Amino acid sequence: MDFAAMNMRLCLAVVLVGGFAGLASGGALKAEDAASGTTVATPPTSEAEIAAQVERVRTAGDFRNVEVAEEWEDFESENENLIGSVPRKATNFEKAIAKAKALSGAVDPKAVKAARAKVPEADDVAAYRGLALREAAAGNPDAAFCYLVYAHEADPKNADVLSDLAGALAMLGYANEALAILDELAKRGAVITPPMGLSSEDVLEYTRGYALLRLGEQAEARKKLETVRDRQPLLSEAPKLLSLLDAHEDKDPRKNFLLGVWRGRAKVAVAADVDAKKPEPDAFTEDEERENDIVAIDVRSWLDLGKGKVGVLPNVPYAANAKQANGLVKKFEELDESEEKNHTAILQKRNAIKPRKYVHTDTSLDETWGYRMETLVRAMDYRDPKLRALNQRMFDVDREIKKAWDAIKKERDDRADAAIKALYKSNPNAGPREIGEAMRPAYDAALGQSRGLIQKLDKAVRDRFAEWHLLVTALGGEVGDAKWREYIRGSIEAERTAAFLMVIHRVDRHARMGAVPFLEMEPTSGPGSKEEQGMGNCDGNQSVGISVNSLGAGEVLPFDLGVEATCEGLSLEAGVSVLPGLQISGEIGVDKKGGYSVFVGPKIDATVKGTGVAIKQGFTVSGSRGKGVTDFGAKIETKASVSVGAVSRSTKIGDQSMSFLPAPRGGPPVDLVPIGTK
Structure with missing residues (x-):
């Protein structure tokens, strides 16, 4: 699909009910008009059905594998004539609207009229825009455009609909008309209401940048699109348009195109199956020898490194002379044997845990979150660019040692042989002790x-482990399942032991370089103790939420609706205001273990020095799938939050509850009848 079609979906989706800033996917019910051959969608029956037709915004946790080189070639080829494809001409707002109505009349088939008649209420703007979104998602821009014109006729002053029309006209090649509508919106000081945290400025400036690009006004287009790119990562279409402009102006398009691969802003890193001895592969270069190299999102862009801990390995003593070397060789032999056994025991204990890897449903087989995170732990050395560089540093130093080692050893042996020959000349009856002392200076x-x-190698190993430990302990903090946390903890401790063994082997090699037969051992202190450092915790009291009270088109909901997520699960809350600062609130939550809870009661909201405080009290019911209701009682909960737009970050600062269930008196636990059964 070319960029013009993609832009149509963008311009509609960022402002329509249930939409988002990006491509929509199908799933709509279709009806074929035999006379016209035009495929249209039947109207949505609910706002939830509209939302179900589009994919969610891809976040910074996106794990897709993307063939960037192929995507770029296809993208550039399909849009090679986009820039400057429309000549500049004079027009105005009235003429632009007339053009839109004329276009709608030219493509208005019977099927579209029939679908229009099914709109629940006459001239329902939200329903028309919902239909337009579904048509854009189904690849029917003509039908989508008709619904936008109907929406404008129903409410000519609606700024959201005018913004939709501007984007659609630009997509269809009427960039002059699109700019006339955008100019009229600016003249009115209109503010549109796109969802998903996008601002009016984000969408209007993007649409203007797109229209200017089609008109060939490259400098102004670049200015608008770069502003959007730098301010709003969700509109990844902006950097993709800039990559086209870069190529058109003989500049390197790669940086901008890569920024448009994911909606979460992140650098690009290699995921796995990459030769550690070669440099980072160029995502835009097709190399048959490196066809398995995968481009993936940078894990640092979504990990909370505050949950991680920098890894520390025990200190290991170095021999300062031959006598110390003799003593350390024996200690290192004992330590190596002990740590090898310890490493095996850790792995056996970890592998015996066997947490759940997959969730089976009637229609799919999905990986559990814990399994996905543990897989990421194993791939971390490839997924993170800094770790790849630190691993490469270890390989480089190891090669340096191999090159120099034999030469040092040969020089040592030559000097020792010369010293022994000199000793025998002066003392033909020299014993083992005298021979050892003669060899000692060379060693x-x-x-x-x-x-x-x-x-140098010791430091390289420690540097790599310190960074690896920081990332994987932070990753452990994203896992709430107890078994998977313990499994990942086992993986961390196994890696700690493996890294320590690597240090031991190298320092032992150094000691053996200086160990001299026939000399006594000099007492030395042994290595430090190896201790577990722990990892980040899954804090269920920390949450991120989003709340709305409108459908984004001037359609106000009769209640506030919010979604809140923690590392343990998800909750949905609806509240109806009865007095300023007082709501009747209902909340239902589900966790990753299959449990659920319902919490209903009055809620008081207040703001203190920029921080929101909410106190809620009421009745609570909790249970789990298969077990039904397991508890009910009363609860008082207090949360503090900081909000930016519709998005908030909250911390639970108080939670008191009382169960109405009697304490078990031995025997089987109390088994309540599940809700909805007799």
Whole structure:
């Protein structure tokens, strides 16, 4: 699909009921008009049905694999004539509306008229816009345009509908008319109400940038689109348009195109199956030898690193002379054997946990969140660019050591042989102790030469583990399932032991470079103790929510509707205001373990120094699938929140509850009858 068609969906979806800033997917019921051959959608029966026709906004946690090189080629090819495709001409708002009505009359088939007659209320603007969204999603821009014209006829002053028409006209090639409508909206000081946190400015400036690009006014188009790109990542169409403009002006389009791959703003990193000895692959270069290299989103763009902890490995002593080296070799042998057994035990204990990997439904097989996160733990060295660089640093230093090691060893042995020959000349009856002392200077020198190399590798191993531990402990903080948390904890401790073993092997190698036969051992302190550092917690008291009280087209809901998410689950709340600051609220929540809860009662809202405070009290019922109701009682809950637009971040600061169930008196637990059964 070319960019013009994609833009049509964007311009509609960002302002229509249940829409979002991006491509919509199908699922609409279709009716075929035999006479005209035009396929149209029957009207939606509810706002929920409209919302169900579109995909959700792709967030920073998007795990898609994207063939960027192929996408760019297709995108550029399909839109090679987009820039400057419309000549500039004079027009005005009245002429633009007349053009829109004329276009609608030219493509108005019987099927569209029949569908119009099914709108629940005559001249229902929200229903017309809902139909337009479904038609755009189904790939029927003509029918979608007709519904927008009907919506304008129903409410000529509606700014949201005029914004829709401007975007649709620009898509159809009437960029001059689109700008005339946008100018009229600016003249009126109109503010549109797109959903999903998009501002009126975001959508109107994007539409203007698109229209200017079609008119070939590249400098002004770039200015508008760059402003949107930098301010609103959700409108990833803006950087994609800029990538077309870059290519048109013989500039490198890659940076802007990659910003448009995901709606969550993130750098691009390699996911897996990448040769660690080669540099980061260019996502735009097709290389048969690297065809399995995958471009994926940067995990740092959505992880809360505040939940992570920088990894620390125990200190390990270095031999300063040959006698210390003799003592450390034995200690390292014992430590290596002990840590190898420890590593095996950790893995066996972890693998015995067996948390649930998949959720089976009647129609699908889905990965659990914990399994997905543990898979990410195993792939982290490939998924994160900084970790890839730190791993590469380890490989590079190891190669440096291999190149230098034999030369240091040869020099040591040559010097030791010369010292032994000199000893026998002066003392033909020299014993083992004298031989060892004669060899010692050569071995001490070798220790000094090799120490810097081993310490460099030691640091590389520690640096990589410190960063890896930070990321995976933060990742553990995103997991609420107890078994998966324990499994990931086992993976972390196994990696800690493996990294420590790597350090031990390298420092042992250094000690062996200086260990001299025939000399006594000099006492030395052993390595430090290896301790678990823990990982971030899944804090169910922290939540992110979004609330609305309108459908985005001047249609005000009779209640406030909010959705709130924590790492444990999701809740939906509806509230009806009875007095200023007082609501009757109903909330239903579900968690990742299949549990549910219902909380109904009065709720008081207030704002104190910029922080919202909500106190809610009432009755609560909780249970789980298969077990029915497991508890009911009364609860008082207090939350503090900070909001930006419709989005809020909340912390539960108080929670007191009382159960009405009697305490069990032994025997089987109290089994209540599930709701909805006799």
